[in-house]
Amino acid sequence: xxxxxxxxxxxxxxxxxxxxxxxxxxxxxxxxxxxxxxxxxxxxxxxxxxxxxxxxxxxxxxxxxxxxxxxxxxxxxxxxxxxxxxxxxxxxxxxxxxxxxxxxxxxxxxxxxxxxxxxxxxxxxxxxxxxxxxxxxxxxxxxxxxxxxxxxxxxxxxxxxxxxxxxxxxxxxxxxxxxxxxxxxxxxxxxxxxxxxxxxxxxxxxxxxxxxxxxxxxxxxxxxxxxxxxxxxxxxxxxxxxxxxxxxxxxxxxxxxxxxxxxxxxxxxxxxxxxxxxxxxxxxxxxxxxxxxxxxxxxxxxxxxxxxxxxxxxxxxxxxxxxxxxxxxxxxxxxxxxxxxxxxxxxxxxxxxxxxxxxxxxxxxxxxxxxxxxxxxxxxxxxxxxxxxxxxxxxxxxxxxxxxxxxxxxxxxxxxxxxxxxxxxxxxxxxxxxxxxxxxxxxxxxxxxxxxxxxxxxxxxxxxxxxx
Numbered sequence: 001x002x003x004x005x006x007x008x009x010x011x012x013x014x015x016x017x018x019x020x021x022x023x024x025x026x027x028x029x030x031x032x033x034x035x036x037x038x039x040x041x042x043x044x045x046x047x048x049x050x051x052x053x054x055x056x057x058x059x060x061x062x063x064x065x066x067x068x069x070x071x072x073x074x075x076x077x078x079x080x081x082x083x084x085x086x087x088x089x090x091x092x093x094x095x096x097x098x099x100x101x102x103x104x105x106x107x108x109x110x111x112x113x114x115x116x117x118x119x120x121x122x123x124x125x126x127x128x129x130x131x132x133x134x135x136x137x138x139x140x141x142x143x144x145x146x147x148x149x150x151x152x153x154x155x156x157x158x159x160x161x162x163x164x165x166x167x168x169x170x171x172x173x174x175x176x177x178x179x180x181x182x183x184x185x186x187x188x189x190x191x192x193x194x195x196x197x198x199x200x201x202x203x204x205x206x207x208x209x210x211x212x213x214x215x216x217x218x219x220x221x222x223x224x225x226x227x228x229x230x231x232x233x234x235x236x237x238x239x240x241x242x243x244x245x246x247x248x249x250x251x252x253x254x255x256x257x258x259x260x261x262x263x264x265x266x267x268x269x270x271x272x273x274x275x276x277x278x279x280x281x282x283x284x285x286x287x288x289x290x291x292x293x294x295x296x297x298x299x300x301x302x303x304x305x306x307x308x309x310x311x312x313x314x315x316x317x318x319x320x321x322x323x324x325x326x327x328x329x330x331x332x333x334x335x336x337x338x339x340x341x342x343x344x345x346x347x348x349x350x351x352x353x354x355x356x357x358x359x360x361x362x363x364x365x366x367x368x369x370x371x372x373x374x375x376x377x378x379x380x381x382x383x384x385x386x387x388x389x390x391x392x393x394x395x396x397x398x399x400x401x402x403x404x405x406x407x408x409x410x411x412x413x414x415x416x417x418x419x420x421x422x423x424x425x426x427x428x429x430x431x432x433x434x435x436x437x438x439x440x441x442x443x444x445x446x447x448x449x450x451x452x453x454x455x456x457x458x459x460x461x462x463x464x465x466x467x468x
Contacts, residue, residue: 006031008464011077011171011231018076021065025058025076029120032078036123036169039147042467045154045163046123047141048083048090054122061118074172074238075118080164081174083124083141084131084157085222086205087111095129095138098331102207109202109243110174110222117238122170125160129336130328131176132320134184134408135392136160139333146189147467148433152388155185161225162189168464171226172235176203178220179312180383180411183423183437186225188388190425190433190462192452193225194232197443198418201239202246215319217248218362219312219415227463229424229452236445252443264290264451265300265372267381273406275385278429286426286436287380289458290451295378302379302413302439303368309409311365312416314358317347339394342401366417373441378451382410383423383437414439422448426459433462 006014006028017023033051040046061076081087084094086104088111093099107115114121129138136159137143146154147167154163158175162185165173175182177195186193201222212220224235243249266287268280287297302308320328320340328340350358372379386407394404405412414421419442425435436455440447 007035007168010228011234014077025061029054029058029078032122032170039167039467043145043163044142045125045144045160047126048124050121050123054120057120072118073234077119078122078170079119079172080123080125080170081111082127082161084127086207092207093140094131095127095140096331097140104207106206108205109246110239113239113241125164127157129332131157133339147465153188153391155188157181158185162186162191165191165225166463166465172231173225175225176222179415182223183383183411186423187383187435191225191227192229192232193423194223195421196221196223196445197420199248199250202243202249204245213319213323215315229449229456233449254446262295263376264295264297264378264380265376266297267301273385276387278434279382282426282434282436286455289455293454302372304365305413308365308413312412313347317344318350318355342398345398346402346405369417370441377447379439381437383435384408420445420448422452424452424455
């Protein structure tokens with residue numbers, strides 16, 4: 001392959017080639033930086049380029065390899081990180097103009113783990129203000145576009161990460177997911193995205209002036225986006241290393257309860273919410289692909305699914321009213337203020353007793369889902385009941401926001417329960433990416449990744465793509 005096209009390679013291929021000294025990290029980084037220079041002006045996916053730092057880090061990585069030093073799993077491989085996690089010496093803006101002056105005095109755990117794994121940071125990616133939309137636009141950095149179609153969202157809040165990976169700006173991007181912020185951008189941009197189990201990847205921002213709210217701690221996780229499922233597995237290995245700063249981090253091994261026939265539940269219908277025929281077709285096609293590879297697939301709904309999705313809305317938005325609403329109204333741009341008001345209007349107001357009861361209900365629902373995963377190794381369901389949304393759909397008023405929240409219920413239910421979930425593309429519909437979601441029990445990411453590789457092998461590969 002032409003040396004100028006290392007940006008097309010997978011992270012697994014690049015790591016092996018760099019380790020065996022077939023190519024240098026500097027060559028790979030230059031290729032990815034060249035791709036960034038070529039496509040990012042159109043996409044605005046990377047909003048903090050780190051070109052000179054990346055070149056210096058690549059040279060250091062090559063020198064260490066020549067000296068026979070030990071190497072991590074991502075030694076010399078280019079990655080991007082989201083601009084809402086601390087990166088020492090750089091601003092943690094979270095898409096907010098007023099936060100441009102927040103300069104991180106240390107790395108967040110996920111950045112530190114990627115650094116120890118040998119990754120080369122080539123840039124930081126965009127997010128909506130306060131990372132609270134399924135669309136990526138803000139007054140601090142501007143709008144990120146979907147490389148497939150500028151009229152549809154790249155997703156959010158890791159829209160910059162997904163757009164960058166889809167367009168070939170690095171093989172791996174860091175993202176985070178509280179209500180679909182990894183899985184939905186992956187879906188919208190036609191790449192893969194893994195939401196790990198709560199506690200799998202450590203998280204903490206040294207720049208934070210107060211502890212994160214309890215609901216945020218229970219729902220938000222750090223994870224990777226990539227064009228290949230195998231790259232997600234590699235990135236997860238690097239990201240999941242221990243960091244004492246996160247009390248939720250759990251030293252759990254990858255679990256695989258498979259003891260013979262693999263069983264998967266297919267969830268294709270939610271009462272009261274219409275599903276786009278393309279979404280249903282993608283699910284049934286994915287189920288057939290799994291069945292062809294030995295899975296026993298049965299149509300079955302997870303327990304109290306609607307209640308779980310509504311629990312996310314109730315807990316998250318009441319938590320937002322208590323902890324974040326004032327900052328959003330004071331520092332947020334018009335779009336985030338409109339979106340949050342719409343989500344508030346679509347969510348119940350809880351008193352203290354109601355909030356405590358809702359938190360307790362989370363344990364009941366999680367127990368029932370864990371029982372479900374004793375019967376089925378895997379849950380195959382939509383990422384969203386609709387195709388990727390038109391850009392800025394959430395600015396359409398309260399009724400539109402209710403439609404969006406209903407459509408996104410497959411993202412919300414696993415998030416409130418802290419379960420692992422994988423968004424994997426299945427192809428294109430009318431030249432727009434389409435995909436499905438795979439969910440499993442706690443710390444069973446491998447079940448999702450194994451099934452995801454089957455789907456990936458059957459689906460036509462569509463990225464990296466030149467922006468359209």
